[in-house]
Amino acid sequence: MAPLDTDVAIETPEHIVFHYRVAGPARRALAYVLDLFVCYGVVLLLGVVVILAAMGGGLETGDLGAAAKAGMGLVLLALFAAQWLYFVVWEALYGQSPGKMAVGLRVVTVSGRPIGWRAASLRNLLRAADLLPVGYVAGVVSMALSSRFQRLGDLVAGTMVVVPERARAARPLELRPPAAPRELASLPEHVALDPDERSAIELLLRRRHSLGAAREHELASMIAGPLGARLGYSHRDPARMLAIVYDRAVNAGRLEAPPSSWRPQARRKRSKKNASTTPPAPGAPE
Amino acid sequence: MSVVASTLTEKAFADRRRREWEELNALTIKAQRGLAKLEAEDVVRISPLYRSICADLAAAQAARYSAPLVDYLLGLTAAAHTVVYGPHARGREDGRKGPLRHAWLVAFPRAVRRFKREMLLAAALFFVPFALGCLLTLRDPTFAFRVVPEAMLRPLTDAYAQGFDAGREAGEGALMAGFYVYNNVGIALRCFALGIFGGLGSAFYLVQNGLSIGAVLGYVGSQGAGENIVVFIVGHGSLELGAIVLAGGSGLSIGWSLISPGPLSRLASLQKRAREILVVVAGSSVMLFMAAAIEAFWSGSSAPREVKLAVGGTLFLLVLAYVLLAGRGSDEPPGELS
Numbered sequence: 001m002a003p004l005d006t007d008v009a010i011e012t013p014e015h016i017v018f019h020y021r022v023a024g025p026a027r028r029a030l031a032y033v034l035d036l037f038v039c040y041g042v043v044l045l046l047g048v049v050v051i052l053a054a055m056g057g058g059l060e061t062g063d064l065g066a067a068a069k070a071g072m073g074l075v076l077l078a079l080f081a082a083q084w085l086y087f088v089v090w091e092a093l094y095g096q097s098p099g100k101m102a103v104g105l106r107v108v109t110v111s112g113r114p115i116g117w118r119a120a121s122l123r124n125l126l127r128a129a130d131l132l133p134v135g136y137v138a139g140v141v142s143m144a145l146s147s148r149f150q151r152l153g154d155l156v157a158g159t160m161v162v163v164p165e166r167a168r169a170a171r172p173l174e175l176r177p178p179a180a181p182r183e184l185a186s187l188p189e190h191v192a193l194d195p196d197e198r199s200a201i202e203l204l205l206r207r208r209h210s211l212g213a214a215r216e217h218e219l220a221s222m223i224a225g226p227l228g229a230r231l232g233y234s235h236r237d238p239a240r241m242l243a244i245v246y247d248r249a250v251n252a253g254r255l256e257a258p259p260s261s262w263r264p265q266a267r268r269k270r271s272k273k274n275a276s277t278t279p280p281a282p283g284a285p286e
Numbered sequence: 287m288s289v290v291a292s293t294l295t296e297k298a299f300a301d302r303r304r305r306e307w308e309e310l311n312a313l314t315i316k317a318q319r320g321l322a323k324l325e326a327e328d329v330v331r332i333s334p335l336y337r338s339i340c341a342d343l344a345a346a347q348a349a350r351y352s353a354p355l356v357d358y359l360l361g362l363t364a365a366a367h368t369v370v371y372g373p374h375a376r377g378r379e380d381g382r383k384g385p386l387r388h389a390w391l392v393a394f395p396r397a398v399r400r401f402k403r404e405m406l407l408a409a410a411l412f413f414v415p416f417a418l419g420c421l422l423t424l425r426d427p428t429f430a431f432r433v434v435p436e437a438m439l440r441p442l443t444d445a446y447a448q449g450f451d452a453g454r455e456a457g458e459g460a461l462m463a464g465f466y467v468y469n470n471v472g473i474a475l476r477c478f479a480l481g482i483f484g485g486l487g488s489a490f491y492l493v494q495n496g497l498s499i500g501a502v503l504g505y506v507g508s509q510g511a512g513e514n515i516v517v518f519i520v521g522h523g524s525l526e527l528g529a530i531v532l533a534g535g536s537g538l539s540i541g542w543s544l545i546s547p548g549p550l551s552r553l554a555s556l557q558k559r560a561r562e563i564l565v566v567v568a569g570s571s572v573m574l575f576m577a578a579a580i581e582a583f584w585s586g587s588s589a590p591r592e593v594k595l596a597v598g599g600t601l602f603l604l605v606l607a608y609v610l611l612a613g614r615g616s617d618e619p620p621g622e623l624s
Binding site for chain 2 (some may be wrong): 251
């Protein structure tokens with residue numbers, strides 16, 4: 001994931017830096033509309049139940065009784081809760097409202113921590129200001145001016161809405177089958193790849209299983225040609241050549257196993273799908 | 287470990303560490319459904335696992351392992367960070383008493399007194415137009431129509447003219463309670479929120495509400511039902527009008543923190559003041575809930591006039607004493623309220 005200007009770096013107390021991608025107006029509007037459907041849907045449902053109950057009661061007694069009026073009072077309370085409490089409670093407890101859950105957004109403080117009741121209350125009270133003059137114009141202007149897409153409520157509460165990205169565990173690339181001595185004969189001991197070359201080769205090798213043979217050959221030749229000329233190395237299969245060069249550049253001088261304290265683990269879960277480029281580790285029973 | 291790991295091939299590194307990564311991954315997914323769902327042994331595991339993932343991430347970045355591995359570890363670190371440094375990790379800021387009790391008995395009245403300048407200004411912005419609206423309408427009843435629609439005033443006047451002998455049936459009371467909560471608490475919260483525009487929004491709401499309530503009072507009075515409306519208002523008035531003033535004062539306060547930030551940046555000043563004043567906003571909402579209950583079930587009831595006046599007067603004194611006196615004995619310095 002290349003850093004973009006919508007990324008916010010978070011430094012943990014352990015001095016580890018990770019990035020959150022800040023959510024823009026489009027995703028947040030989508031989440032908001034979903035939330036409106038959820039909370040006003042519940043209010044509407046309650047209203048329908050009350051009206052049906054009142055009509056049922058009215059048929060028997062001939063007038064809309066006290067219960068119907070009390071029911072309307074309840075609907076008004078629900079309306080209040082939908083307007084002022086719904087977001088506060090969800091965000092304080094889970095860091096996301098149902099709409100944000102569906103879209104994959106989360107509210108965190110600007111330092112990357114989950115928010116509590118105070119921040120959740122403030123950012124959602126200030127919705128009343130963000131809504132002005134009509135349709136969240138104040139909020140969108142504020143988001144445009146802020147570096148973290150913060151509406152007024154976010155500015156006051158010190159929060160931001162992020163898209164937490166969970167990359168799936170990808171197995172490291174492996175050279176399979178291992179390079180034969182004949183293949184390595186003309187390969188230099190030290191192969192230096194710059195980061196662009198490295199990521200280009202990585203991307204290609206990881207996508208190999210989804211490409212047709214001709215396309216794979218075509219794409220691989222585009223990198224393999226100039227690289228082979230530079231290293232003075234050639235191989236009849238450009239993709240295989242890239243895998244060999246990559247393996248040498250990345251793994252040369254590194255240990256296949258840690259020296260002492262390490263024992264092979266007896267059981268290991270497999271979460272990977274594409275075993276074609278990445279077979280199981282040697283010695284690990286499936 | 288990082289020394290060893292950085293000399294390992296990526297595959298050897300991942301194979302060696304994967305079991306802990308997967309363990310932490312499973313724990314973070316479990317913790318998202320609520321920390322209470324975690325077993326004791328899970329809680330004990332999270333912290334060391336999180337630290338070792340942090341070390342793994344640093345090692346992976348230093349060893350320049352491939353992007354997918356580093357991204358995976360970054361995502362895992364972020365997820366675990368969310369669990370480890372959640373709100374529960376901050377502990378109770380308010381100390382000895384439970385946070386809610388502390389907010390009620392100490393923090394709320396103290397914050398009101400601490401920002402008394404803003405609260406007094408809010409009171410003036412509300413009660414001066416209130417008195418003005420009342421007096422002008424008493425002199426010339428048509429003035430009320432400029433502030434409140436005539437179609438709303440006439441039935442209102444008729445209702446007050448009838449008096450309260452019939453009382454209010456319970457269903458009607460519940461309906462009105464719902465309406466008062468929806469309407470009045472909404473107004474108070476909006477009155478606070480719009481203070482972010484330099485306090486102008488709060489000032490507008492205060493003046494507008496003061497003027498129209500004053501005009502209604504004056505109009506009903508000019509039509510000969512003045513005594514009835516006073517008897518109606520007196521019960522919940524101290525809580526309701528007081529809460530609107532406090533919410534408006536909180537709005538003025540955040541507005542002023544933007545205009546005059548002192549040694550802080552404007553944003554930092556705004557955030558600090560909003561954190562400090564939130565307890566007043568919450569308190570005024572609770573006051574309005576109480577006022578709604580009183581207004582719906584007591585103010586319109588058929589209780590005798592004298593009793594209503596006495597109860598209203600007592601409540602007024604209680605509210606005043608609470609705001610002025612509560613929480614004074616506590617030894618906590620007022621600056622620590624946030």
